[in-house]
Each structure stands twice: as C-alpha cells, then as structure tokens.
Amino acid sequence: MAQIFISLGSNIEKEKNLLSGLQTLIKHFPNYRHSSVFESEAVGFTGSNFYNSVFAAHTPMSLNEVYTRLKSIEYDHGRRCNEKKFSPRTLDLDILFYDHLICSSPAQLPRDEITKNAFVLQPLAELAADFIHPVEGKSIAQLWQEYHNPSQKLWKVEFPKL
Template sequence: MANIHINIGSNQNRKHNIRQAIEGLRMNFFDIECSDIFESVAAGFDGKNFYNVGVNATTDLIIADVISVLHTLEDQQGRDRLQPKFSSRGIDLDLVLYDEVIDKKNNLPRDDILKYNFVLAPLTQLSPQGVHPLKKKTYTQLNATMEALQSYNIEILNKD
C-alpha cells in the first residue's frame, strides 16, 4: 500500500464540492484523513477565495491510476479542462505525494508544495514530521520558512 496526499481546491459552491470530492475519495482510497479547511485568495487571477483541504490516504493503485481516479472524480463534478490553469473552478484534485516517489513526469512531489501555502499548510497539519523527498526537510520546517518569506494569506476554518 502506498501513502498518498491529495489537495482539494474549490472556489465555486465550495463546501458542497469539497464534500462531494471527499466522498469520491472515500470510495476509491483507504484510511482517509482530512485537514481543516483553509481559505486563500485566488492565485494568478481575480476570483472568489478558494477553500483547500489536504487529504492523506492509502492506496494499492499505481500513480497513473491514482491520477486517473482523480480526473474521473473531477469530471463527475463538471470540471472543464478547457479553462485556463489559473481560473475559477468547482473542483481541483491534485496528487501531491505518492510515498517518497520522485517522478518528474507526474510532478511528484508536486512542486506546488514549495510554491503555495494553501498546499503546504494542510499537508503540514496532517504530516508535520513528514519529510519532503527532495528538500529533505520536514513539512513543519518548510512551512515555517514559507511563513517567514511570504504573506501568509490563508485562514483556517472549522470543518462543518
């Protein structure tokens, strides 16, 4: 079994879409553990704030099949793949980590961990002592560095 981390993002009908995505993840993966909801401003475009949730899970699927499941779940929720990368969306499911695998083709570990606090903060909450496969630092250490270098524009909301 592989340990995986998925980041869920939505800025349209946010709570509903995230709940629906989590239910889809529960049907396809094991040992689901969710972070709190993190709210952040839209990155790269003007739009409504996003909600992001980190999800730790286990799977017996290979990387390509995990990504396929995530795309299927997005499609079931009406994801429009023709929209620009930086745009509003009902749901976005990204495979962030697959064990300690380093795979450039599939962007693992996902480079967004080191770019965006809305990816790193939920990951840190769920796996504070986890070690980034490339940087060899804990997510807590990376999060502290990001907090010091960037305006930390996220807010933790209650799970409800």
C-alpha cells in the same frame, strides 16, 4: 501500499464541491486522514476565494490509477479538460506525494505548489509534519516554519466533519 497526499481546492460553490469531492475520495480511499479546511484568496488570477485542504491515505493503486481516478472525480464535479491553469475551479485534486516518488508523468511529483503556496503547505503540515520532502530534504513542518509569503493569507473555516 503507497502513501498518498492529495490537495483539494474549490472556488465555485466551494463548500458543496469540496464536501462532495471529499466524500467521493473517501469512497475510493476509506482509510484516510483529512486536514482542516482553509479559505484563501485566489492565487494567479482575480476570482472568488478558495476552500483548500489536504487528504492523506494509503492505497494499493499505482500512480497512474490514482491519477486517472482523481481526473475522473474532477470531471464528475464539472471540471473541463482544457481549463486554464489559473482559473476558477469546481474541484481541483492534485497528487502532492506518492510515497517519496520523484517524477514528471503522469503528474509532477512532488508537486511544485507544495513549497510555493500556503494553501497547500499549511494543511499538509497538519497531516504530515514529519514527512520528508524528497527533493528539499526537509520535513513538511520545517518547510512550513521557513515559509514566508505575506501576500498569501489563509484562515481556517468551519467545515462538516466526515
């Protein structure tokens, strides 16, 4: 069983889409943990604020199967194939870690945004403080403690518990 961490984000009907995306993930990965939900300003473009969180689970699926499943969930939530990297999202699901695998296909692992964006690193630190980043060689808690980017502000929001 592989341990996976998935980031969730939405800024289009963000509560509805994040909740629906989370419910769908739970159907596919029923033994899960979910971080708090954070709101943050858009990064890389001007747009509505995002809701973000991190989902953790164990799965017998291969990396390719997980990747394909996440893309299918995104498309079912209105995501389109050729959207620009920095643009509004109905639902964005990114694999952050698949065990300690390092690869570039079908997804970049570990995900580059982990160390660059507070909206990924803070909720990940809630769920996986002791997990060692396979490239950085540091725990997620240590990466969060060392993180400094005052331009990225985020705050916890009330969100339905599942």
